[in-house]
Amino acid sequence: MSTDTVTRTAPQAPTVTAVGRITSLARAELTLLARSRATFFAAVFVPLVLPLSVRSTVEDMDLEGAGLSIGSVILPSAVGFSLLFAVYSSLVSVYAARREELVLKRLRTGELRDAEILMGAAVPSVLIGLVQCLVLVGVCAALLDVGAPEAPLPAVLGLLLGLVMWPALAAVTASFSKSLEGAQVAAMPLLLLSMVASGTVVPFEVMPDRVATVAELLPLSPVITLIRGGWEGNLSAAETLGAIATALAWTVLAVFAVRKWFRWEPRR
């Protein structure tokens, strides 16, 4: 009975599937996220706290005139913050950190395909974002008297599109930074722009028309529109399709940019 490990013939090789590979990578990333306190807190708590600070601002606005309630403004904002901080900002750091540690390069030497590497790394952030959104919706419903969405489908679609689009945008952003610190800086413009102009703090209805038209084309805007509209049940078919088209366009653009420009190794 030979137990020689080197000479033993290979046992029936269990074939690894794409899902298996992504799961394996995702599990490691989740472990890493739990061990990185700063990233973990930024991802988990910032989006939970931010909506509270928005509340006072929102209370000063003339919402009645625009036909909005406090809850219907804060709830989509909360989801938006979750996508921006739990998903986008933290993933930009993850991609940059793994690149600088040469982890991405090493992973590319294995059986993982490029897309699987990026997806596997994104799973923990996306999961946190999803859970957070659900918690926030629950909290808003309970505390702000929002109730159930009038049209759940656009709301769900908005959330799902957001959870696909923002990891892709994070990968694009990470492509254009040279270091971990640089990645945080690179994430700033889109982060700030989205907070100011995507309807998170200031609803489109309150903006001047011209500004609103442009602001609605920003990547976070269709998500906010779909979720808010889903809750209010006041989106026309054209508005719904427009928002979906905007979200898809950003996603396609981001995927294209990643394929073309994503850097797998540090610039030396």
Added chain:
Amino acid sequence: MTTNEPVIEVTDLRRVYDGGYEAVRGVSFEVGRGELFALLGTNGAGKTSTVELIEGLARPASGRVRVLGHDPYTERAAVRPHIGLMLQEGGFPSELTVSETVRMWAGCTTGARPEGEALSLVGLTRRAGVRVKQLSGGEKRRLDLALALLGRPEVLFLDEPTTGLDAEGRQETWELVRELRATGTTVLLTTHYLEEAEGLADRLAILHAGQIAVSGTPAEVTASQPSRISFELPAGYFPGDLPPLDSLGVTGHEIVGRVLRLHTNELQRAATGLLTWAERTGVELRGLDVRSGSLEEAFLRIARDVSEQDARMARAVQGGTAPKNTARPDKEHVA
């Protein structure tokens, strides 16, 4: 173990980096099944640049690579399950433990060895619970090797696998590589340790400036190098007092202080002639050193050729400061 079937085929490979720097300039070689092939070279010779193309990490500017009959870049999915590789520098998240790293990698590898087996192969069993950032440089290299071996690869790429290892770790790694080779694994190794190449490789190539300068079995490469005899000239004697150097089979000589160094392709004839002369004359040859051509000599000679060429080029470029009569031929030589 070696058959005629080439597992790695490289034909006229070229790699040009973004800035236009041509790191690999027409490299060709083949590695047969079960063979261990070593790429040697000084830093910047193009070893890693070449190996990365064969591993499928980058697309060559021109030329052809086949690994197990496939293009490693465009047919990545067909090649990867059959190869294992170790980059020059690790690339593992520093906050994961050794065990977590192996598990993560195993989940991405077809037919992965059990974790315990992989760690015991490289002697890291007792470090399983330690975070990667706390491993020594040598331990990181061994973890890297464990992952390279995880899928029982048919072809193994090792880019400077023993850099950073202590003498014992190096010996253990060599032993492991020998065992793997004995079971039919094809290995492509890069190293700047000459004894590593000499001790492990079936065949080797010395790269310099992106081209193969010499290749063959270690014995062939060594045999192509002149042997060397050096000794201190006895007091009162001059090189002219020796028997005619031609008659000893000496092809060249140099004097450093009182030390005379002779180069020859017929070491026995030259040594016998010299010692017979010393016996007859009754002198003692102090510091006598007789050595066959070695890989080290081949390596150094290639490195020296390069630096001489560089120096000549620098002189030619400086122009004005170089004596006029030598500047012109130098330029011609460079061109």
